[in-house]
Amino acid sequence: xIICANCDTNNVDGTLYCDNxxxxxxxSAFSTSLFDSPATVDIELSAKKAPRLVHQRSGExxxxxxxxxxxxxxxxxxxxxxxDIDTTPFGGEEDGVSRQHVKISQxxxxxxxxxxxxxxxxxxxxEKVTPKVPVEIADGDEIILGRAxxxxxxx
Numbered sequence: 001x002i003i004c005a006n007c008d009t010n011n012v013d014g015t016l017y018c019d020n021x022x023x024x025x026x027x028s029a030f031s032t033s034l035f036d037s038p039a040t041v042d043i044e045l046s047a048k049k050a051p052r053l054v055h056q057r058s059g060e061x062x063x064x065x066x067x068x069x070x071x072x073x074x075x076x077x078x079x080x081x082x083x084d085i086d087t088t089p090f091g092g093e094e095d096g097v098s099r100q101h102v103k104i105s106q107x108x109x110x111x112x113x114x115x116x117x118x119x120x121x122x123x124x125x126x127e128k129v130t131p132k133v134p135v136e137i138a139d140g141d142e143i144i145l146g147r148a149x150x151x152x153x154x155x
Contacts, residue, residue, distance in 0.1 A: 055090045058147040073101040096120035096146025120146035
């Protein structure tokens with residue numbers, strides 16, 4: 001088996017592209033068939049990836065910082081606003097993302113998104129989020145900040 005360096009998916013030996021994400025698998029890719037012990041492979045594959053947002057237009061992944069609350073918005077040095085995740089490089093200003101648009105919180109194994117009274121609203125799976133009311137989010141949920149679209153991934 002070949003493990004995709006992009007998404008850690010197991011692929012059959014000889015596969016050219018990852019079955020999960022479509023990334024090209026190099027000929028010299030890491031192959032699990034080199035292991036004598038299946039337990040070693042299971043440990044490697046069970047490692048979860050960090051929670052992340054994928055910007056739909058660019059496909060870029062944005063890792064969430066390892067803390068219980070993460071503010072997402074646009075950086076504004078003049079006002080002294082520096083959110084944990086700055087959407088400016090992804091067209092946040094043009095897409096109507098507020099300086100402090102949403103908060104993503106982790107409570108145990110659950111994640112919630114909360115609109116911080118943004119000007120252009122927040123949507124989860126095309127449903128408007130009421131400001132200051134946390135909404136639970138799951139893997140694969142679409143989160144729209146103004147017109148900026150992201151997909152949440154936990155593994």
